[in-house]
Amino acid sequence: MLRIANALEAQLRAAMQRAFPEQAAAVEAAGQRFDPQLAPASKPEFGDFQANGALPLAKPLGQAPRAIAAAIVEQLAGDPGFAELCLEPLIAGPGFINLTLRPERLASEVQARLDDPRLGVPEAGSASPVVVDFSSPNIAKEMHVGHLRSTIIGDCLARVLEFRGHGVLRLNHVGDWGTQFGMLITHLKQVAPQALDTADAVDLGDLVAFYRQAKARFDDDEAFQTTSRDEVVRLQSGDPVSLRAWGLLCDQSRREFQVIYDRLDIRLQERGESFYNPYLADVVADLDGSGLLVTDDGARCVFLEGVSGKEGKPLPVIVQKRDGGFNYATTDLAAIRYRLASPPAGDGARRLIYVTDAGQAAHFAGVFQVARRAGWVPAEAQLEHVPFGLVQGDDGKKLKTRSGDTVRLRDLLDEAVERAEADLRRRLADEDRQEEEAFIQHVSTTVGIAAVKYADLSTNRITNYQFSFDRMLALSGNTAPYLLYAVVRIAGIARKGGAQAVEGGSAFTAGEGLVFSEPQEWALIRELLKLDAVIAEVEEELLPNRLCSYLFELSQVFNRFYDQVPVLKADEPARSSRLALCRLTADTLKLGLGLLGIPTLERM
RNA sequence: GGGGCUGUAGCUCAGCCGGAUAGAGCGACGGUUUCCUAAACCGUAGGUCGUGGGUUCGAGUCCCGCCAGCCCCGCCA
Numbered sequence: 001m002l003r004i005a006n007a008l009e010a011q012l013r014a015a016m017q018r019a020f021p022e023q024a025a026a027v028e029a030a031g032q033r034f035d036p037q038l039a040p041a042s043k044p045e046f047g048d049f050q051a052n053g054a055l056p057l058a059k060p061l062g063q064a065p066r067a068i069a070a071a072i073v074e075q076l077a078g079d080p081g082f083a084e085l086c087l088e089p090l091i092a093g094p095g096f097i098n099l100t101l102r103p104e105r106l107a108s109e110v111q112a113r114l115d116d117p118r119l120g121v122p123e124a125g126s127a128s129p130v131v132v133d134f135s136s137p138n139i140a141k142e143m144h145v146g147h148l149r150s151t152i153i154g155d156c157l158a159r160v161l162e163f164r165g166h167g168v169l170r171l172n173h174v175g176d177w178g179t180q181f182g183m184l185i186t187h188l189k190q191v192a193p194q195a196l197d198t199a200d201a202v203d204l205g206d207l208v209a210f211y212r213q214a215k216a217r218f219d220d221d222e223a224f225q226t227t228s229r230d231e232v233v234r235l236q237s238g239d240p241v242s243l244r245a246w247g248l249l250c251d252q253s254r255r256e257f258q259v260i261y262d263r264l265d266i267r268l269q270e271r272g273e274s275f276y277n278p279y280l281a282d283v284v285a286d287l288d289g290s291g292l293l294v295t296d297d298g299a300r301c302v303f304l305e306g307v308s309g310k311e312g313k314p315l316p317v318i319v320q321k322r323d324g325g326f327n328y329a330t331t332d333l334a335a336i337r338y339r340l341a342s343p344p345a346g347d348g349a350r351r352l353i354y355v356t357d358a359g360q361a362a363h364f365a366g367v368f369q370v371a372r373r374a375g376w377v378p379a380e381a382q383l384e385h386v387p388f389g390l391v392q393g394d395d396g397k398k399l400k401t402r403s404g405d406t407v408r409l410r411d412l413l414d415e416a417v418e419r420a421e422a423d424l425r426r427r428l429a430d431e432d433r434q435e436e437e438a439f440i441q442h443v444s445t446t447v448g449i450a451a452v453k454y455a456d457l458s459t460n461r462i463t464n465y466q467f468s469f470d471r472m473l474a475l476s477g478n479t480a481p482y483l484l485y486a487v488v489r490i491a492g493i494a495r496k497g498g499a500q501a502v503e504g505g506s507a508f509t510a511g512e513g514l515v516f517s518e519p520q521e522w523a524l525i526r527e528l529l530k531l532d533a534v535i536a537e538v539e540e541e542l543l544p545n546r547l548c549s550y551l552f553e554l555s556q557v558f559n560r561f562y563d564q565v566p567v568l569k570a571d572e573p574a575r576s577s578r579l580a581l582c583r584l585t586a587d588t589l590k591l592g593l594g595l596l597g598i599p600t601l602e603r604m
Numbered sequence: 605g606g607g608g609c610u611g612u613a614g615c616u617c618a619g620c621c622g623g624a625u626a627g628a629g630c631g632a633c634g635g636u637u638u639c640c641u642a643a644a645c646c647g648u649a650g651g652u653c654g655u656g657g658g659u660u661c662g663a664g665u666c667c668c669g670c671c672a673g674c675c676c677c678g679c680c681a
Contacts, residue, residue: 035621042624052623058661065661093624094661138681179680218680273681299679307677308606315607321679328681359675361608389609390674427643459617463610464674471616475643477629478617485643493640537620549618552628563636563645582640604643 001109001529002122002536004085005038005049008099011082012036012051015075019068023061040530046092047100048526054095065095073097106525107514113528113584119591121163121532128348129167131339132158134355135261135268138175139253140184140211142204143260143409145399146357149388149465152456152597154355155266156544157386159595164539169269169347173335174257176250176272178328179218180211182232185245186224187214196245204256207249229323236277236325246274260409264449265597276334280326283334284319290374298322302370307362317366329367336371340381351382353542358387358462386542389464399467417448419469424604443604447473447481450598454480457596458548478552483593484601486555490586491602493567497579514577520561521581527557528584531592544596551592558585 016034017024027034037052054069061068069091076082076089085105090098113120134154137143143151154170162168185196187210194201195210202210217224235242254270261268284300287293292302294316301316308314319330339347354364364385371377393399401407421444428435455472459465475481516522534550537543567578590600 037621037623039620039623046624050623055623055661096624136681175681297678301678316678318679323679325679327679329679331681356681357675358609360681362676363681365608387609396673423643431641460619463617466616468616471630474630479629481643482629485641489641489644496640541620543620545618546620549628556628559644560646562640563642566639568640603641 001048002532004101004105004109005533007081008049008051008085009036009038011076011079011085012038012053012072012097015072015079015082016053016057018075019071020057020061023057040533041098044523044526046096046098047087047090049099049101051097051099052095054097058095066091069095069097103516103522106522106529107516109529110525110580110584111514114580119531119584119588120529121535123165126166128350129169130161130351130353131169131171131347131349132161132353132355133171133173133335134158135266136173136175136356137253137257138180139250139272140180140207141253142208143257144406145391145409145412145467146406147409148391148412148452149456149461150355150357151261151264151266152453153386153388153461153544154353155264155597156453156457156547156595157353157355157538157542159597160535160538160544160547163595164535166351169339169349170267172268172270172272174253174270174272176246177236177274177277177331179228179232179325180215181235181246181249182228182230183214183218183224184211184249185235185242186228186231187217188245196241196248199248200252204252207252229325232325233323260413263410263413264453265599273328273331276331276338279334279338280330283330283337284326286337287319287333287370287374292370292373293319302373304366304369305373307366307369315366317370329363329370332364332367333371333374336367336383337374337376340376340378350378350380351384353384353386355386355388358389361385361387384542386461388461392464392466394466394468396466413449413452416452416469416473417445419473420444420448420451423447423473423475439603443601446599446601447484447604450480450484450593453597454483454548457544458552460543460545478548480598481604483551483555483589484598484604486558487586487589487593487600488602488604489559489562490582490589493579493582494586495602497568513573514580515573516577516581517574518561518565520557520565521578523557524561524581524585527554528581528588531588535595547592547595551589551596554585554588554592 013034013036016036024034035053037056038049039052041047041050051072054072055065057063057068058065073089073091085101087100087102092098109120132154134157135147135151137147158168158170188195191213192202192210195207214228218228231242235246250272284293287302293300294303295301296316299316299318299322300320301318303314303316305314317329318327319333320326336352337346339349339352342348356364368383368385371383377383391399399407421440424440424444424447427433428440451472455467456465458478471477472479473481475485516525530550534547538547561581565578567575567582570578593600
């Protein structure tokens with residue numbers, strides 16, 4: 001309904017200008033325009049939209065706000081375009097103008113969406129790609145809860161942007177470079193040298209253990225620290241032995257990551273920190289050339305403007321360590337430069353989205369500032385850190401296993417699927433239903449993974465997120481199972497609705513004259529038509545929970561409709577019209593859930 | 605010490621550019637099944653929006669102070 005909203009806004013503004021020409025001239029002289037303050041109606045009884053623009057005019061015009069509203073409404077009455085869209089406007093409260101769309105307009109909007117694979121969401125062709133940087137686990141470690149949110153949120157944002165027609169580079173900025181590697185290789189040389197020249201000589205679990213040992217040694221053994229740092233320098237300067245060892249470790253981890261990504265149906269292009277190695281020296285040279293670089297205590301850094309640390313001293317971003325090595329800030333700067341640079345020397349992107357935890361906010365603010373001051377960021381480019389909060393357990397503390405370890409992602413997904421399966425089997429037994437084993441596995445997997453994803457996406461990402469299997473797998477409430485069930489109900493109607501195939505939605509005929517009468521039908525229609533605005537909002541604000549809320553509300557409205565209005569037993573033309581609504585609801589839920597990375601089911 | 609985020613119903617959370625009587629879900633309590641999957645639906649109860657000021661026609665939302673929790677603050681990422 002974005003198109004209608006835009007039309008209404010223009011009509012309202014024109015009406016305001018006609019009603020108050022002198023004030024309009026003054027406003028325009030100041031380089032501004034009247035703002036009708038058009039918004040969706042805050043309650044259904046107020047209609048479809050409300051315009052609040054009369055209220056702020058009360059003071060400058062010296063008139064009562066309701067009188068101003070009345071004058072605007074009077075002008076609207078003379079606009080045939082408006083009359084075509086809306087019923088008679090109503091003035092309410094202190095001076096709100098409530099607008100209700102003509103039922104036939106709503107019906108024709110529904111009609112238009114029935115044959116539209118994009119369901120009314122416009123395609124924004126964009127010249128330059130958007131980078132979504134997400135997931136980013138570390139080589140030689142297993143993926144754990146810490147990677148959950150970035151992976152799921154990043155994938156969802158990428159899907160939304162792709163659907164909107166943007167070219168999206170889904171980049172996995174894996175930790176495959178840096179001090180940690182020096183540590184690990186040094187340690188392996190001493191305790192398990194075979195791991196450094198033979199593929200899969202040790203399994204990943206062992207590698208993780210070695211990593212832990214290496215980290216422990218690094219933390220309290222100065223000699224080991226020095227050797228490790230030397231090893232990093234060797235690696236970064238291309239020593240063949242180090243490189244081979246590094247390559248083997250990466251391959252092994254990569255295969256392991258892929259298992260998780262396959263389970264989650266997530267597509268990613270790996271471009272780890274090592275990719276930027278050839279560009280690091282240039283970054284430092286470039287910063288030096290633009291006079292931003294300062295050597296402080298042996299380290300080369302850029303001091304930030306407007307950010308002071310201890311004792312009021314400006315905070316530095318260190319780009320080259322005292323030992324000559326580069327660090328993550330250097331890599332991130334190189335990445336920004338590369339992503340913004342024109343092809344073939346770069347990606348030519350104009351929007352960079354970083355999905356990482358909120359703890360890195362200061363780091364990204366610093367790095368973004370340096371990139372801007374270095375002149376690498378074109379005026380129209382957007383650099384966005386998309387932060388998210390911690391995953392917490394029921395106790396409100398960082399999620400851990402009972403023994404206090406970090407929770408591995410594969411274990412977490414396993415448990416979700418196992419619980420979904422146990423639930424399903426219990427229900428089958430209760431209902432005396434018989435199902436194939438393959439059906440049980442498919443439903444359990446789909447529901448379990450969907451529950452994990454949806455629970456994460458449905459809360460505002462900025463706040464910490466309290467992880468709970470019981471809540472996410474609940475069959476009612478704002479959960480994946482509830483939404484999946486709504487789709488299943490519609491699929492049930494389609495199955496019983498006749499011999500028509502379900503594929504392509506052809507079970508329901510689009511029909512010419514849609515006829516609606518029940519309030520539940522109108523409520524469903526109004527909800528269905530909000531999709532385009534919701535997608536636009538997610539694209540702009542990068543908040544997947546807005547899409548979740550919408551899908552949940554749509555499911556609720558549908559369930560009310562389903563409960564209170566017969567579909568298959570209705571007489572024509574209501575039957576076809578209701579079938580059309582069912583089809584559009586199913587398509588909308590499938591599309592929306594698809595954008596969340598969640599596949600739907602026909603039966604469950 | 606400096607900076608950031610958070611604080612809304614018993615619990616988990618929404619709340620869009622400042623807009624009408626602050627909304628969901630769960631849990632609690634009460635109801636609904638001859639009918640397309642009841643994994644549903646309907647209803648009731650439940651609030652000093654952390655706190656004190658300020659801005660204005662209007663503040664959960666913006667500004668300032670304070671309190672509480674979490675996170676970050678030079679050579680880890």
